[in-house]
Amino acid sequence: MKRYLQVIWAVLWKDLRIESRTKDVFTSMAVFAVLALLIFNFAFELRVPDKAMVTPGVLWVTVAFAGVLGLGRAFITEKDKGSLAGLLLAPVDRSAVYFGKMLANLLFILVVELFLLPLITIFFNVPLITPALLLILLLGTIGFAAVGTTFSALAVNTRAREVLLPVLLFPVMLPVLVAGIRSTIGLLEGDTLADLGNWLQLFLFYDLLFLVVAFLTFDYVVEE
Amino acid sequence: MTTDPLIEIAGLQKAFGRHRVLRGIDLAIPAGSAIALYGPNGAGKTTLLRILATLSRPTGGSVRVAGVDIAANPEGIRQHLGLVGHAPLLYDDLSAAENLGFYARLYGLPAADARIADLLQRVGLYERRRDLVRTFSRGMVQRLAIARALLHDPAILLLDEPDTGLDPQAAERMTALLRELGGSARTILMTTHHLERGLDLADRVLILAGGRLVFDASAATLDAAGLRPLYDHYVGTGAA
Numbered sequence: 001m002k003r004y005l006q007v008i009w010a011v012l013w014k015d016l017r018i019e020s021r022t023k024d025v026f027t028s029m030a031v032f033a034v035l036a037l038l039i040f041n042f043a044f045e046l047r048v049p050d051k052a053m054v055t056p057g058v059l060w061v062t063v064a065f066a067g068v069l070g071l072g073r074a075f076i077t078e079k080d081k082g083s084l085a086g087l088l089l090a091p092v093d094r095s096a097v098y099f100g101k102m103l104a105n106l107l108f109i110l111v112v113e114l115f116l117l118p119l120i121t122i123f124f125n126v127p128l129i130t131p132a133l134l135l136i137l138l139l140g141t142i143g144f145a146a147v148g149t150t151f152s153a154l155a156v157n158t159r160a161r162e163v164l165l166p167v168l169l170f171p172v173m174l175p176v177l178v179a180g181i182r183s184t185i186g187l188l189e190g191d192t193l194a195d196l197g198n199w200l201q202l203f204l205f206y207d208l209l210f211l212v213v214a215f216l217t218f219d220y221v222v223e224e
Numbered sequence: 225m226t227t228d229p230l231i232e233i234a235g236l237q238k239a240f241g242r243h244r245v246l247r248g249i250d251l252a253i254p255a256g257s258a259i260a261l262y263g264p265n266g267a268g269k270t271t272l273l274r275i276l277a278t279l280s281r282p283t284g285g286s287v288r289v290a291g292v293d294i295a296a297n298p299e300g301i302r303q304h305l306g307l308v309g310h311a312p313l314l315y316d317d318l319s320a321a322e323n324l325g326f327y328a329r330l331y332g333l334p335a336a337d338a339r340i341a342d343l344l345q346r347v348g349l350y351e352r353r354r355d356l357v358r359t360f361s362r363g364m365v366q367r368l369a370i371a372r373a374l375l376h377d378p379a380i381l382l383l384d385e386p387d388t389g390l391d392p393q394a395a396e397r398m399t400a401l402l403r404e405l406g407g408s409a410r411t412i413l414m415t416t417h418h419l420e421r422g423l424d425l426a427d428r429v430l431i432l433a434g435g436r437l438v439f440d441a442s443a444a445t446l447d448a449a450g451l452r453p454l455y456d457h458y459v460g461t462g463a464a
Contacts, residue, residue: 003332010329018317021356082311085279086372089313090330091303223281 004096011087011100012107015074019108024077025070029112033066034119041123055126056184060177062116063137064144064170067109071148072165074101075156084156088222098149098218102211105152106145113137132193133184139203140180146210147172153221179203228291230255230411231276231380235285238271245271247435248285255379258412260422260443263432264459269415270309272432273384276413277307289380303331306373309384312365313372316358320349320368323357324375331376343371347401363394367401374405383414387421399424419455420448433459 019025040058044051078084087097117128151168155161183199193200214221229252236249245268253259263269274280276287278298287294294301307313314323321340328336344350347367357365366386373381383402387395399421402412416422422429423443429451431439438458446454 006329006332010326013329014315014318014326017322018315021317081316082309083313083315085277085307085309085311086313086327087330088279089277089302089305089307091299091301091332092330093299223279 003092007090007092007096008100008103011097012103015101015104016107019104025073025108026111028073029066029070029108030115032069033062033112033116036062036065037116037119037123051124052126052188055120055124055128056181056188058124059116059120059128059184060140060180062120063109063113063141064173064177066112066116067141067144067148068166068169070108070112071105071145071152071169072155072162074105074149074152076152076161079156084222094219094222095215097222098153098214101153102145102149102214105149106141109141109145110138113141126188128184130187132187135193136180136183136187136196136199136203139200139207140176143176143203143207143210144173146207146214147176150210150214150218150221153218156222175202176206179206229253230290231413232288232291233276233285234288236272236275236282236287237284238268238275238280239283245435246275246282249432249435249437251430251437251440253411253413255411256409257428258426259414259428259430260426261413261415261430261432262417262419262422262455262459263415267432267459268435269432270384273307273309273382273413273415276380277305277382278302303376304379306376306378306381307384308366308369308373308382308386310388312357312369314357314365314368317356319354319356320344320360321353323368324372327372327375333376336375339375343375346405347371361394362389363391363397366390366394366398370398370401370405379409379411381410381412383412383416385415385417387416387418395421419451423448423451431455431458 044054075084078087088094090097120126121128148169151165155164155168158164179199179202183196186196231253233249233251236246238246249272261269271280275282278294278301289301289304292301318326321344324340324343325336328340333339341350344353347370349364349368357368360368387398390398402425412425414422414425423446426443429441429443429446430437439454
């Protein structure tokens with residue numbers, strides 16, 4: 001178990017170290033997120049009477065689209081540089097590599113979300129920075145990163161990998177997106193976390209399900 | 225001293241869809257032997273090494289290392305494998321020492337700092353240990369890749385055309401390094417197109433063509449001039 005955790009930490013450390021130097025993932029996700037917000041802002045300003053109505057959708061759709069950019073790079077860079085084989089040669093169960101990558105992706109997306117929330121609050125004039133919403137975002141992002149990391153590894157050996165990832169990911173992500181949007185609407189309308197019990201259970205179930213599925217299948221997913 | 229082979233390959237087959245790359249390989253490799261595996265592009269050399277490295281599953285047949293089927297215990301087998309391939313398996317945006325440190329953590333090595341420093345000294349990169357790999361020449365990267373592959377002191381070293389992209393001087397230096405660091409106790413399987421370089425390292429020569437082993441002889445009985453016509457005979461003139 002100690003070796004397994006060491007490998008998770010090694011992969012996470014490596015991805016964070018590289019990202020701290022290149023800022024490739026954060027820059028691409030953050031720039032995309034800001035552009036998407038600007039477009040949503042101008043589009044809804046013209047037609048929507050109250051922008052607060054569309055804020056939950058804007059938040060989750062922006063996170064989903066920006067997140068795909070980061071998730072796509074998780075294994076493509078490893079594959080293109082030829083370093084994926086180095087990870088797969090580690091003498092532990094390969095799911096440890098998955099969890100290291102998943103945690104790195106989770107952190108990258110969470111950082112972008114923390115960057116995004118004040119911008120949405122300013123653009124849409126809706127107070128989004130609350131502990132309850134941060135919890136909802138965390139739970140949704142865990143599910144997103146769990147599924148996205150698996151599909152990113154699956155897509156990397158295909159020719160149309162950049163296209164395949166969102167095509168595979170978004171249908172499976174739909175329950176998380178719906179739960180996220182519904183929960184955010186509820187919070188903005190004054191619901192408490194206790195009122196959102198069903199959505200929270202859905203998040204937890206989804207997160208756990210896909211972490212277990214990834215644990216069981218990752219060895220086959222990354223194989224040629 | 226045991227006479228059992230360290231690596232036993234029996235009826236090994238690999239197909240990608242309808243394309244059969246390996247068509248039944250049988251091979252026994254004793255511990256401590258150094259094998260040069262020649263063959264034209266597409267012969268299945270890299271596929272064979274990837275199966276031995278547990279990076280690819282065979283379609284048929286079996287591979288046993290020290291009597292253990294690699295399909296039954298791939299994690300255990302990987303502890304004893306080092307791989308140097310076309311790609312160095314290194315990260316451009318990490319320094320030389322950080323790359324080796326990362327792999328030391330993957331392999332759970334104790335006292336890794338001393339081992340890393342020693343290997344960097346031996347491959348001539350200690351002074352550049354803090355530099356990012358992206359600033360290295362191809363020859364330096366390949367030397368660092370050799371250090372990476374030997375970091376956990378594997379019993380088996382798989383070399384998949386490690387001289388690809390190197391100029392003659394860098395390739396010679398790499399060969400000398402492999403001879404020095406390979407050690408007589410380590411089992412080496414090397415694929416290459418360069419007949420002389422393979423003979424320089426190997427005590428046994430194999431030729432793979434069309435997914436089958438078509439030639440197997442002791443390197444002691446061969447020199448490059450003698451091997452060339454044999455190679456041309458088995459795989460076609462000018463293939464290497």
